[in-house]
Amino acid sequence: MGSSKVARAWRLIVCAGALALAACSRSAQPVHFFAAGRPAHLSDWQVVYADGSNLALNAGVIPYDLNTPLFSDYAHKLRTIWMPRGTSAKFDPDGSFDFPVGTIISKTFYYPIAKGTARDSKAVARTYDQSTDFSDKAQGERGLKLAKVHLVETRILVRREGGWEALPYVWNAAQTEAVLARTGDAKPLELVADDGTKEAFTYVVPNENQCAGCHVVDLKTKQIAPIGTKARHLNREYPYAAGTENQLLHWTKLGYLSGMADPATAAKNADWRDVAQPLDDRARAYLDINCGHCHNAKGPANTTALDLTIFAAADRFLGMCKPPVAAGRGTGDHFFDIVPGNPQESILPYRMRSSEPGVMMPEQGRTTTHVEGVVLIERWISALRGNCDTTS
Amino acid sequence: MGKVAIAILCALAAGCGGGGTAPQALSADDAAYQQKLQEQLLDAKPGSVIEIPAGRHALDRVLTLRANGVTIRGAGSDKSILSFKNEISGPEGMLVYANDFTIEHLAIEDSKGDGLKVNDGENITIRDVRVEWTGGPKTTNGAYGIYPVKSKNVLIEDSASIGASDAGIYVGQSQNVIVRRNRAEKNVAGIEIENTIDADVYENTATGNTGGILVFNMPNLPQPGQSTRVFNNKSFDNNLANFAAKGAAVASVPAGSGVVVNSNPKVEIFDNDIAGNHTANLIISSYFSTNYYNTQGVDPKYDPYPRGIFVYGNRFKGGGDSPDGLELKTLKVAMFGINGHFPDVLWDGYVDTKSLVNGLPPPAERICVQNGDAEVLNADGPNKYKNPKIDKTSFQCELPKLAAVELPHS
Numbered sequence: 001m002g003s004s005k006v007a008r009a010w011r012l013i014v015c016a017g018a019l020a021l022a023a024c025s026r027s028a029q030p031v032h033f034f035a036a037g038r039p040a041h042l043s044d045w046q047v048v049y050a051d052g053s054n055l056a057l058n059a060g061v062i063p064y065d066l067n068t069p070l071f072s073d074y075a076h077k078l079r080t081i082w083m084p085r086g087t088s089a090k091f092d093p094d095g096s097f098d099f100p101v102g103t104i105i106s107k108t109f110y111y112p113i114a115k116g117t118a119r120d121s122k123a124v125a126r127t128y129d130q131s132t133d134f135s136d137k138a139q140g141e142r143g144l145k146l147a148k149v150h151l152v153e154t155r156i157l158v159r160r161e162g163g164w165e166a167l168p169y170v171w172n173a174a175q176t177e178a179v180l181a182r183t184g185d186a187k188p189l190e191l192v193a194d195d196g197t198k199e200a201f202t203y204v205v206p207n208e209n210q211c212a213g214c215h216v217v218d219l220k221t222k223q224i225a226p227i228g229t230k231a232r233h234l235n236r237e238y239p240y241a242a243g244t245e246n247q248l249l250h251w252t253k254l255g256y257l258s259g260m261a262d263p264a265t266a267a268k269n270a271d272w273r274d275v276a277q278p279l280d281d282r283a284r285a286y287l288d289i290n291c292g293h294c295h296n297a298k299g300p301a302n303t304t305a306l307d308l309t310i311f312a313a314a315d316r317f318l319g320m321c322k323p324p325v326a327a328g329r330g331t332g333d334h335f336f337d338i339v340p341g342n343p344q345e346s347i348l349p350y351r352m353r354s355s356e357p358g359v360m361m362p363e364q365g366r367t368t369t370h371v372e373g374v375v376l377i378e379r380w381i382s383a384l385r386g387n388c389d390t391t392s
Numbered sequence: 393m394g395k396v397a398i399a400i401l402c403a404l405a406a407g408c409g410g411g412g413t414a415p416q417a418l419s420a421d422d423a424a425y426q427q428k429l430q431e432q433l434l435d436a437k438p439g440s441v442i443e444i445p446a447g448r449h450a451l452d453r454v455l456t457l458r459a460n461g462v463t464i465r466g467a468g469s470d471k472s473i474l475s476f477k478n479e480i481s482g483p484e485g486m487l488v489y490a491n492d493f494t495i496e497h498l499a500i501e502d503s504k505g506d507g508l509k510v511n512d513g514e515n516i517t518i519r520d521v522r523v524e525w526t527g528g529p530k531t532t533n534g535a536y537g538i539y540p541v542k543s544k545n546v547l548i549e550d551s552a553s554i555g556a557s558d559a560g561i562y563v564g565q566s567q568n569v570i571v572r573r574n575r576a577e578k579n580v581a582g583i584e585i586e587n588t589i590d591a592d593v594y595e596n597t598a599t600g601n602t603g604g605i606l607v608f609n610m611p612n613l614p615q616p617g618q619s620t621r622v623f624n625n626k627s628f629d630n631n632l633a634n635f636a637a638k639g640a641a642v643a644s645v646p647a648g649s650g651v652v653v654n655s656n657p658k659v660e661i662f663d664n665d666i667a668g669n670h671t672a673n674l675i676i677s678s679y680f681s682t683n684y685y686n687t688q689g690v691d692p693k694y695d696p697y698p699r700g701i702f703v704y705g706n707r708f709k710g711g712g713d714s715p716d717g718l719e720l721k722t723l724k725v726a727m728f729g730i731n732g733h734f735p736d737v738l739w740d741g742y743v744d745t746k747s748l749v750n751g752l753p754p755p756a757e758r759i760c761v762q763n764g765d766a767e768v769l770n771a772d773g774p775n776k777y778k779n780p781k782i783d784k785t786s787f788q789c790e791l792p793k794l795a796a797v798e799l800p801h802s
Contacts, residue, residue, distance in 0.1 A: 183430035184453065186480060204481045208434050209456035219512045222458065222489065300511060303541050303565060305612040316612060321689030324639060325610055328535020328558040331639030336689055347639065357483035357504035358534055364481055388686045
């Protein structure tokens, strides 16, 4: 901790001195892997940090995106990964890659500032447009433009000797630093849509145990694991500063990934928003990333016999005509998880539409409704064939 | 910061509390306590005892525990109260993924979802815990009060659940369980044992629920349940109108059910006081009677028959005089008249016809009723109640008694 404090103090001095000149320069401190403990400030890690005008990425910190991401109250996300020099993750065709001790993943949740509102306002934009977020044409690699975005939280997932650990950091009002918030936080915000429609909501920063609520994907091992860093989520292009390239290939070239033969043969989930891709692929990709971390054979929701991973066969385990096990009032007066051809009679979209704890799914990670996600799943169910005749 | 200061801030800030659903912020004291308690749970290690002081503590998000060997202890289930009335993130009151866990002497109130859920734990003790929805029975109450699931060696004693919109005390997919000396009131199901192997349910009081004590098997789950003993309980006046959301398993339970066995084998029901339940004091039924059966959504290997049910020595009184639902009402009036009543035991009549030998199931799979003058009505469900009859001979049999459950930690 001592050295990190010194580093912070040093950087603050540099920042203070440079403030008049507009911005701090890129940190001279390398990424700091803490083998133990919980650093109090995000900047202690030197992974991503506010440098006065940008949320900057340190050298060796690589941004990445997922084919289809988890919905988190319309937040935009800047994901990064860093590994110690000379180490690399081992490729896995299905599961999360096997990352070396020292790996640090960061995920910054932020919103574009709503048009016509002050930078410190609660109003944030509800938009899929990320084009104004970045400080350079290259998405992410040069970081986020602080004048354009409202940073909410940055989560650190760090691979230590004993396994992964999750640490949530919450950005201060001045957007200069994020502070450890082990017990989470709740931020009142207002989503402003492109057409000016407003929706007040509470952005909930998870506590450490809630982090585990999603990231413990195997109840028996109780080990925390990253969710997005799997071949099928990462297998896509990314506009790096040096040019657009497939992420798996880029990681391989950097030495961050070993054992990946060819992205063309690796699994690849659909982009849920890409209407050029088959509806079934888009819906299954959406369910996979939004639901599959709990609803899998080993996950916390295996009590329900509902498997929403990309691997589940399209039968009762995916919810087809399946009576709920312990949905309680989450049924919304419907009898089956999915009634083919009839989304209005299906429990699954009912729980997605809800934003009420006790009814809504996923149980955490959102307090608003993902309208476009619900539309996708309803369209998918509409297109399914079959019926759930109870008399047969 | 005092309440006055918060009020002034609210008055100044446009939109503060303006949204109809905007949750009420916790007081500064409650917020500080919530943070402290969350930290205690995060820092807990084997042997840790987390004391919940007397008083009403308002919280707005689920309490989660993941460390083994922890005790959470209050000053009494009427003294240390965790209130989730303003919960914004949950949905449970408390969610536990841990072994060797004890929780005692406290109350959990008004959680949006389940009150206390223990998932995949071993050696679990829940003692003198009250879970209650304080606004009375409502469909919008949380589903389950006390809810251990996929757990092994579970003791629930001297506890209470009131107002759950599904089951008050709900033991799911577990093994080796004792549920004793509890009180279940104003829930849809008072106590429900589901897909559980080896459970002893005794000395409980279930009253004012839709159904008092249920032993169910649901399809599609990896563990079919069996071997539950229900004895020395009081299950009376469970006549509350069913307020579960449709589609929930317990939504099929008729109001006025004292004890219900559905699709679960090897159940022994004895020495209970079961009285005043308007549909029937004891119902034995099949999943086919629930309206959820369909060929696509139900595992073909699922066994929907209650096999090997042994009923003896219960003290039945009253009941059966005003069954819930048009079909049962019509059936009652047709057979027993306006002022008559169903006999104490109502069986829906579904039987695995493939297993019958001379018209009867094999001895170990029979329904046996050795209960004084208590009669059994075969409602003839498979033929839409066409030929219901009181059958005095088919149930004259005995079954081997089940062994008592023993817990390593009780």
